[in-house]
Amino acid sequence: MNTSAADRVVIVGASLAGLRTAEALRQNGFAGRLTLIGAEPHEPYDRPPLSKTVLSGWLGTDQVLLPRTCDLHAEWLLGVPATGLDPAAREVRLADGRAVAFDRLVLATGARARRWSDPAEAALRGVHLLRGRDDADLLRADLAEAVEANGRVLVIGGGFTGSEVASSCRDLGLPVTVTQRGAAPLAGALGEVVGSAIGERQQAHGIDLRVRTTVRRLEGDASGRLRRARLSDGSALDVRVAVVAVGSVRDTGWLRGSGLTADERGVSCDAACRALDAEDRVVDGVYVAGDVARWRHPRFDTGPVSFEHWGNAVDQAETVAHNMMSEDVRENDALPAFWSDQFGLNIKAVGMPAVADQVVLAQGSFEHGPFVAVYGRTGVTVGAVAVNSPRVLDGYAALVTERAPFPPVIDALRSPGRMVPVDSRIPHPVQELVTVLEGQS
């Protein structure tokens, strides 16, 4: 398209999606000015290790920096959040009062952890969120003290972040309680059938798992230090550290008044990553990538959702760069995929298990060893999850891609003799998916 050297591209968000967009633009020959704006003072780093290798003590937070695959010759404005967007003036406003002009703009501001609802309780020392590097440093320091004191950790929310935090805390030898509003951990993303199977393995690793339980109150001592949690089952727990892992909200507050369609569920865009206005019209020159993008995946008959997946950030970054640099408009139809490592389990999923109405065990055993479960929605295969079976997942991804009938015909090692689909027990309507993929409830 217009790729003259006078062209200025501004990318708001300097995490995986923003970095990969910048790299892909340069690799596609973009020769104009490139500016990356980041709210955090840190250069781009990888987030998945924060709840795993960082929290369990192997890596420092300065050891998870993302590699760059080309020289970007970019201007980096780090440690300064964007506070406003004026699409008519083609200008992004920053918290320090500066204004940055653009010809084309990429929104890649991601999401932040949902805060504990009571501000006074959230402010107690020992109450943590885990989203960024600084959060991880604070939590690690507190966990080190908890190890000394053998204090209990309370993880509020049994989604992926909460479960991985719980796993890392067990690695440190800490006693851990996890509360989960629904009937099973990971149920928002994988349903209660598979979530219960994983929950049993979590319990085998010593997690005190409290399902259908919420935290009513966090209580501190006179010095403002967390001491106790009151749970909805009437019990009280002495806890030294609490990690609030109840989902995330997309960082879109700064777009108020911009004319874009944006709320805490994301910025609306089409499958080509082009931002949409209130009438679903493409906003010229404004693109969206990563966790903050809310869009309708062309392979699935669902409403618009945001995917907080590492791979989605990468795929959308490439789509944005292509569509900026080329006359032909490419849609991103890459199959969603995500992973989690916890309690010695490698959990990998493809497709959209969270929209399924049925699930079937395709290989292995829910009780013992590796397994693969396949998800269906109105008779179509829409997803699969593999636990400790990463090498078989490609075959299941192919079934999702070709929209194979559900239950699919599987002729695999360790397949049960007869496959019996059951209700997947996904506890949320599809429209609310955005908030549950990471969340507790």
Added chain:
Amino acid sequence: MRIVVDLNRCQSYGQCVSAASEVFRFRGKESLEYDHVPDAASDAAVRRAALACPVQAITLATATEEISPTEAAHR
């Protein structure tokens, strides 16, 4: 050297662990863990690991520039 592994693509073949065991390791049977910023002494082993990966999941840094926050963005 900086690296990142696409863990969607990774199928836990373990070639990287064989090539550079101080950088890559398994947790449990199938979960790969790795140091994103390994020591320069491991560079050659890390390159071998990237070449050996059957699914080409390892990305190595090739940029030569440092990131320097700039004040030059004034309109």
